[in-house]
């Protein structure tokens with residue numbers, strides 16, 4: 348996995364689950380980051396090969412899916428971790444290193460739960476711990492390691508931090524230029540280090556596909572990573588232009604059904620995809636749904652839903668019979 352000339356789906360909690368990642372890949376994303384998951388949580392899971400869905404699942408004891416992935420994205424998915432501790436980070440990364448293309452450490456999340464635990468943006472003020480975490484991951488994990496930061500209060504601090512993480516041996520660095528995005532700071536970072544820098548924070552400026560390359564050039568970066576623009580329409584990565592939102596939502600729902608995504612997560616992602624369109628009949632109806640069938644009904648997908656349920660049932664019965672033999 349190299350980070351040169353790549354169009355990347357940024358990590359997004361709740362948005363970056365399997366259906367959205369696969370849709371972004373279908374429409375031209377080269378690499379997809381999964382939603383941030385805390386090391387503690389991964390350490391509580393067990394790896395399970397789900398033969399019915401064709402996925403690899405990391406499950407809690409009660410069956411809750413913490414991370415679901417599949418072969419189709421294996422060479423392209425980066426697992427983003429929240430961590431504050433090198434040992435825990437390595438143990439968590441080792442559990443899934445064979446199922447993903449890379450491991451990323453989140454050093455940008457400003458949310459309370461992250462910062463209080465010494466994770467996310469808290470790491471930006473803890474260079475020694477950052478060094479320990481990244482060095483340990485680079486040494487122990489068989490896959491490329493990246494990290495994603497937010498720019499610090501000054502250019503000098505941001506550049507110094509970038510140089511520090513570069514020395515740990517990570518393969519690339521994502522830089523979120525904050526809102527409104529500081530293109531100049533990202534450019535300074537890209538000039539100051541020799542590893543690929545991934546520009547992030549330009550979603551509100553990206554009006555179409557060509558803007559991805561435009562901001563790659565303006566930031567002097569190797570690659571560009573989009574969060575909100577992809578949350579609103581993952582076909583932003585499509586060279587021929589975005590496909591209409593009704594079609595994207597239908598495709599998203601199909602993937603959500605196929606991979607047994609939870610209703611809550613599916614509704615959340617649909618709200619994101621309806622970004623421009625909160626007053627439509629569909630937008631109002633989706634809020635009231637409580638299961639996948641109801642969601643499918645709004646987007647005329649009942650035949651697809653029934654087909655998937657029937658083939659899953661047949662497969663389950665077949666698998667049951669095989670194990671009883």
Ligand code: FNR
Pocket residue numbers: 357358359360361362382383427453454455456495523547548549550551572573574575576578
């Ligand atoms: C985010 N962001 C984020 N960042 C991160 O490192 N890990 C995460 O899990 C999340 N989660 C998340 C959820 C949602 C819904 C949004 C909108 C954003 C931040 C994101 O990756 C990115 O840095 C910013 O959104 C800026 O980039 P864009 O939106 O301008 O492309």
